[in-house]
Amino acid sequence: MLTRRIIPCLDVMDGQVVKGVNFVNLVREGDPVELAARYSDAGADELVFLDITASVESRPHVVELVSRVAKEVFIPFTIGGGVKTVDDIDRILRAGADKVSINTAALAQPELLTEGAKRFGAQCIVLAMDVKRDGDTWWVYSHGGRKKTARKALPWAVEAVNLGAGEILLTSMDADGTQAGVDLEITRKISTAVNVPVIASGGIGKLVHFKDALLEGKADAVLAASVFHRKTFTIAQVKTYLHEQGIPVRLTGVKA
């Protein structure tokens, strides 16, 4: 049976994994390869590296990071952050990543999704979308959540999939950082409206939040950062819990 995926997210700056809130008090967490291998051994189903490098000059570090991770870690991994052109996608995939996630650039030039999918296959094009609720409408934000766009979440998700996105990484900005659970309503709306997998993100703080995102939110996967980095739970704890709740997860190889 197809299992639901648990995906740790690692923030990367200048080729190093960092931990911090809103670009302040960033702490070097250590070597990305070492951390990625540790998560992989612990039973992570995939990894997402989010490149939060502020300057364009230090972007080449990310390609180097990808090729180092690819030599040591044998689960799929996605690179997000600053992907703007088909050449960017090409460089990242060529270095050994399995997927790229595209956010702001997809909003500015939606044809990037189509070109990327045509050239590399829809399976490696992940649309990342940051959404924020206002009344009954969820609006899409760009530039790392700093700019409100004129797009509504649900039609954008549907359009992006039609254009070529093979997966959607959905982050609720209202829920992000609250540790109060993901926004189940928009997760469910998008998950039932598109025919590609939806990864729910933002707001995970308790074990029950994983279950809610998967069952009530109907997500195919859950992405979380702080609960794993702070060691609130291990991947094994999350998976054992989900297994006990009757949700299919990949338990083989999980170290308790």
Place this chain on the structure above:
Amino acid sequence: MIGIIDYGMGNIGSLRNALTFLGIDSLLSRDPRELSRCQALILPGVGAFPPAMERLNRTGLAAYLREWAGKDLPLMGICLGMQLLMSDSEENGLTPGLDLIAGHVVRLENAPRSIHIGWNTVNPRYANDLIPAKGYAYFVHSYACQPEEAKAILAETTYGSRFASAVQSGNVIGLQFHPEKSQKFGLDILRRFADGVL
């Protein structure tokens, strides 16, 4: 030495990385002279069936692979590479394949999502050395192989409906999942394949 067929379809670096990690010598090539130095070949592949087959035909690799398999030398197809081993595929119109294993490539039936992405159970159908026990492997595909003979089905997986996740006919093997992305379960399969052929 294992030869990885480099015909411009997909992320072959990951496969090479996995073999290197396992201490298995490999080379990337599309040159029959180089490939002929190898004890086994792996045909990887990501993307659509028609352009992949077109490249294999245009480069002469299709004829070379048929000759290779005709000599009963070991060949493993992975993902799209597995599908190319079959007689034909219905992806974007009917396209003839390498026809090393009799059967068809068809769209996954009753699939909940348009692409089967993620970790799913691989169930061996009989006792074998390559996949001795069931386990989870990473899949990314929308089409699947339907061998004409049930005995060619080495392992099965269910997504909406049951499909052949591994096939074998003589020394020709196909894996629908990505062993190079399936952590220990997948790396063990690559190691056993190499142990059997090197």
